[in-house]
Amino acid sequence: MNINSALSSLRNKGYRITKVRKEIVRIFSKSSVPLSAKQIEKIFSKKKFAVNKATIYRELQFLLQNNYLIKVYLHPNEISYESAKLEHHHHLVCNDCGSVDDTSNCVDGKLENYIYKEKGFKIEKHILEFYGTCAQCAKNIK
Amino acid sequence: MNINSALSSLRNKGYRITKVRKEIVRIFSKSSVPLSAKQIEKIFSKKKFAVNKATIYRELQFLLQNNYLIKVYLHPNEISYESAKLEHHHHLVCNDCGSVDDTSNCVDGKLENYIYKEKGFKIEKHILEFYGTCAQCAKNIK
DNA sequence: GTCTAAAATGCAAACGTGTCGCATTAAGAA
DNA sequence: TTCTTAATGCGACACGTTTGCATTTTAGAC
Numbered sequence: 001m002n003i004n005s006a007l008s009s010l011r012n013k014g015y016r017i018t019k020v021r022k023e024i025v026r027i028f029s030k031s032s033v034p035l036s037a038k039q040i041e042k043i044f045s046k047k048k049f050a051v052n053k054a055t056i057y058r059e060l061q062f063l064l065q066n067n068y069l070i071k072v073y074l075h076p077n078e079i080s081y082e083s084a085k086l087e088h089h090h091h092l093v094c095n096d097c098g099s100v101d102d103t104s105n106c107v108d109g110k111l112e113n114y115i116y117k118e119k120g121f122k123i124e125k126h127i128l129e130f131y132g133t134c135a136q137c138a139k140n141i142k
Numbered sequence: 143m144n145i146n147s148a149l150s151s152l153r154n155k156g157y158r159i160t161k162v163r164k165e166i167v168r169i170f171s172k173s174s175v176p177l178s179a180k181q182i183e184k185i186f187s188k189k190k191f192a193v194n195k196a197t198i199y200r201e202l203q204f205l206l207q208n209n210y211l212i213k214v215y216l217h218p219n220e221i222s223y224e225s226a227k228l229e230h231h232h233h234l235v236c237n238d239c240g241s242v243d244d245t246s247n248c249v250d251g252k253l254e255n256y257i258y259k260e261k262g263f264k265i266e267k268h269i270l271e272f273y274g275t276c277a278q279c280a281k282n283i284k
Numbered sequence: 285g286t287c288t289a290a291a292a293t294g295c296a297a298a299c300g301t302g303t304c305g306c307a308t309t310a311a312g313a314a
Numbered sequence: 315t316t317c318t319t320a321a322t323g324c325g326a327c328a329c330g331t332t333t334g335c336a337t338t339t340t341a342g343a344c
Contacts, residue, residue, distance in 0.1 A: 011312095016310085016311045017311080017312090018311070036301090037301075037302075038300090038301075053301090053302085054302090054303075054304085057301090057302060057303070058303090077300080078300090079301085079302090
């Protein structure tokens with residue numbers, strides 16, 4: 001299973017499987033949207049699971065460095081994370097309700113090569129996120 | 143002229159043309175790259191022009207609300223701004239030297255419509271930034 | 285030029301996200 | 315069960331940004 005294979009691969013590297021680590025991995029494996037440290041904190045507090053915020057930040061960095069998570073920039077001054085195992089995709093963020101949906105649409109694959117030829121700039125990664133109004137909110141506004 | 147027309151349009155709305163406002167508008171009109179509050183602060187201090195940082199932040203918000211500036215997200219935890227009058231474009235950010243170049247390349251124009259049909263999501267804006275190695279740094283590394 | 289209302293500023297304190305050092309706890313191998 | 319050290323909790327800190335409030339400055343009216 002997904003969660004256990006991630007955890008045992010960490011254990012093989014000499015890291016420990018703690019309650020917090022297990023729970024954070026579980027949270028991300030269940031979530032369909034990227035989550036920030038603040039959101040993780042809320043999820044823990046709802047479960048009456050006491051965790052210090054420093055621990056959460058450290059764990060996010062840990063999972064990032066171990067290629068279990070990747071960073072996602074959805075909101076200014078708030079870094080979100082999502083599973084690194086997902087296929088490359090971008091997000092549709094609703095300005096009204098804050099919901100986040102995925103889209104597999106991306107920039108043209110030829111673009112990277114084109115920009116390299118044009119400018120000599122070698123692209124390593126890009127961020128692309130869409131903001132607007134989701135179907136549900138559009139319905140409600142009418 | 144560009145700066146004066148911006149300033150007089152603000153004056154027509156009942157706002158005042160102060161030294162700080164004039165200088166910040168001038169700084170953005172001259173800059174070829176987006177600037178953050180911190181960078182604006184540095185430019186002022188180099189000119190021995192004493193300005194409180196709160197004033198800079200307030201002025202950036204003011205110019206944003208009056209459609210003279212737009213927000214640009216180049217770095218996590220640091221919001222940049224650039225003139226709203228520029229043509230729609232994106233940025234090539236060098237991971238080595240931090241330089242920022244423009245590119246007119248963007249997502250396919252049909253995409254907005256496609257996503258609307260697919261998901262009912264109405265896109266209002268998008269952010270798209272590229273990160274990698276600029277030509278100069280690639281040369282230096284070799 | 286002087287007066288005046290309110291826009292803009294400076295200052296200090298507060299905020300929110302994220303980081304750090306250090307003592308304590310707990311995972312898991314022996 | 316013991317032991318090493320990874321992981322945690324705690325408090326303080328760092329940084330970008332915001333806010334309240336007293337003071338200054340703009341610019342229109344006189």
